[in-house]
Amino acid sequence: MKRLDALNAIYPQIERCVVVTIMGAVSAELQSIGHKPNFFYLQHAMGLASSMGLGIALARPELKVVVLDGDGSVLMNLGGYTTLARYHPRNLLHVVFDNESLLSVGGFPTATSTGSDLEKIAKGAGIPRASTVHNLEDFTAAFDEALNADELTSLIAKVEAVGPAAFVTDLPLLENRFQFQRWLRDEAHTIARNKKESDVSNVLTQLAEELASGSLKVVDLTQPLGPDTPVIGLPPEFAPSPGVSIDEISRYDDKGPAWYWNILRFGEHTGTHFDAPVHWVTGKDLPDNACDTIDPNRFVGPACVIDCALESQGDPDFLLTPERIEEWESEHGSIPAGSWVLLRTDWSKRSGADSFINADDNGPHSPGPNKEAAELLAIDRDVLGFGVETIGTDAGQAHSFDPPFPNHTIMHGAGKFGLASLTNLDQLPATGAIVIAAPLKIVNGSGSPLRVLAITKA
Numbered sequence: 001m002k003r004l005d006a007l008n009a010i011y012p013q014i015e016r017c018v019v020v021t022i023m024g025a026v027s028a029e030l031q032s033i034g035h036k037p038n039f040f041y042l043q044h045a046m047g048l049a050s051s052m053g054l055g056i057a058l059a060r061p062e063l064k065v066v067v068l069d070g071d072g073s074v075l076m077n078l079g080g081y082t083t084l085a086r087y088h089p090r091n092l093l094h095v096v097f098d099n100e101s102l103l104s105v106g107g108f109p110t111a112t113s114t115g116s117d118l119e120k121i122a123k124g125a126g127i128p129r130a131s132t133v134h135n136l137e138d139f140t141a142a143f144d145e146a147l148n149a150d151e152l153t154s155l156i157a158k159v160e161a162v163g164p165a166a167f168v169t170d171l172p173l174l175e176n177r178f179q180f181q182r183w184l185r186d187e188a189h190t191i192a193r194n195k196k197e198s199d200v201s202n203v204l205t206q207l208a209e210e211l212a213s214g215s216l217k218v219v220d221l222t223q224p225l226g227p228d229t230p231v232i233g234l235p236p237e238f239a240p241s242p243g244v245s246i247d248e249i250s251r252y253d254d255k256g257p258a259w260y261w262n263i264l265r266f267g268e269h270t271g272t273h274f275d276a277p278v279h280w281v282t283g284k285d286l287p288d289n290a291c292d293t294i295d296p297n298r299f300v301g302p303a304c305v306i307d308c309a310l311e312s313q314g315d316p317d318f319l320l321t322p323e324r325i326e327e328w329e330s331e332h333g334s335i336p337a338g339s340w341v342l343l344r345t346d347w348s349k350r351s352g353a354d355s356f357i358n359a360d361d362n363g364p365h366s367p368g369p370n371k372e373a374a375e376l377l378a379i380d381r382d383v384l385g386f387g388v389e390t391i392g393t394d395a396g397q398a399h400s401f402d403p404p405f406p407n408h409t410i411m412h413g414a415g416k417f418g419l420a421s422l423t424n425l426d427q428l429p430a431t432g433a434i435v436i437a438a439p440l441k442i443v444n445g446s447g448s449p450l451r452v453l454a455i456t457k458a
C-alpha cells in the first residue's frame with residue numbers, strides 16, 4: 001500500500017475532521033491532495049503530532065481529530081502512547097503510516113523494520129483500540145470503523161517506503177498556524193454540525209447492524225387477517241361491517257396455470273387497522289386527513305405503552321382516565337409529542353370472536369379511554385395516535401357515552417390516528433420501542449388494515 005493512495009482514500013472523511021500531521025512526506029502528500037484550513041502540519045517538532053492532537057481532542061470534544069503520524073515520529077516519542085491512553089479521548093483517531101524507514105531524512109530503517117510492533121506497544125500502553133493493516137481495502141475499512149467507533153484508536157498502516165521527490169509546500173508555517181487557530185476559533189462549528197449530520201446516518205447504520213446482530217428485534221403487533229377476523233358490531237340501525245371474505249382467482253389451475261391469487265373483501269376498519277381522521281365527522285374537513293394524503297413521517301414514532309392488563313382483567317368496562325395516564329407518566333416520564341400511545345389490556349389473548357367482542361344485551365364490553373383521557377392525549381400531549389388491543393379505539397360501551405365514541409370524536413377531530421386490534425403489546429417496554437404503522441394508500445381512505453411493526457430491544 002502506498003501512503004498517497006491511503007490518504008486519497010480517506011480524504012473525503014478527513015476533510016471534515018481536525019487533522020494534525022507530522023512533518024515531511026505525509027504533510028507534503030496531504031497538501032498535494034488539497035490543503036484545508038482545518039489541517040495542521042507539525043513541521044519541525046518531530047514526534048509531537050499525537051500530543052498536539054490529544055490536546056485538541058480533549059479541548060474540543062465536539063470535533064473529530066485525526067492524527068496522521070509515522071513510525072519514525074512515534075518511536076521518537078513512545079511515551080506519547082501512554083499519555084494518549086491515560087486520557088483516551090473518544091474523538092481521536094491516531095493513524096500511523098509505518099514505512100519502517102526515516103524516509104524524509106535519508107531512508108534509515110527504523111525499529112519497526114527489526115521487529116518492534118507498534119500495535120502491541122499501543123495496546124500495552126492501554127490504547128483501547130489498536131490494529132495493523134497491510135492493504136488499502138483493510139485500511140479504509142478499519143479507518144471507517146475507527147471513525148465511527150467513538151473510542152480512541154491507533155491504526156497502524158504498513159506502507160511502502162516511497163514518497164514525493166521533494167517536500168515542497170507553498171504554505172508558510174506561520175500562515176498554517178494562524179489559519180488553523182482561526183479556523184478552530186471561528187469555523188469549527190460548521191464541521192461540528194457536519195459531524196452531527198453524519199451521526200444521523202450512523203444511527204441508521206447502527207440500526208441495520210443491531211437488527212442483523214439481534215440486539216434489536218422487530219415485534220409484529222398485527223393480528224392475522226382472514227375469514228375468522230371479528231368485526232365491530234354496531235347497533236342495528238346502522239350499516240354493518242361486512243367481515244372478511246377471501247375468494248380465489250386462480251391457484252395454478254385452468255384459471256391461472258402458474259399463479260395463485262385472491263380477491264379480498266372487507267371494510268376499511270377490519271382486524272388490525274388504522275383509523276384516519278376523515279373516518280370521523282369531526283375530522284372530515286381537516287387537511288391531509290385520509291390514508292393517501294397523510295404525511296408518511298406521521299406513521300413512525302416512539303411508543304408509550306400503558307399497561308392496564310390487570311385493571312381490564314378485573315373490569316371489562318375499564319376506562320383509561322387522565323389520572324391513570326399521569327400515574328404512568330410519574331413512573332416513565334411525560335408522553336412526548338409525536339408518540340404512539342398504546343393501551344395494553346391483554347385483550348388480544350382472548351380466544352374466539354365472542355370473548356373478544358364480549359357482548360351482552362347492552363352491547364359489547366371492552367376497555368377504552370374516557371373523553372378526558374382522549375383530550376389529554378390528543379390535545380395536551382399532541383400524540384400521533386392511540387392504539388388498542390380491542391376491536392376499536394373506543395370502549396365497548398362507548399356508543400352510550402357523551403359524546404358517543406368520545407375517542408373517535410376527539411382524536412380524529414384533532415387530526416390524530418387510531419390503531420385497533422393490536423397484539424403482542426406485552427412484548428414491548430413501557431418506553432423505548434419505535435412503532436411503524438403505515439396504512440394502505442387508499443384514495444380518500446378512512447382507514448385500512450395494515451401491518452404494525454415495533455422495533456425494540458431484544
Ligand code: 23J
Pocket residue numbers: 232234269270275279391392393394405408420
Ligand atoms: C364505525 C362506527 C363506529 C366505530 C367504528 C367504526 C370503529 O371503531 C372503527 O373501527 O373505527 S366505533
Ligand code: MN
Pocket residue numbers: 269273274275392418420447
Ligand atoms: Mn377503525
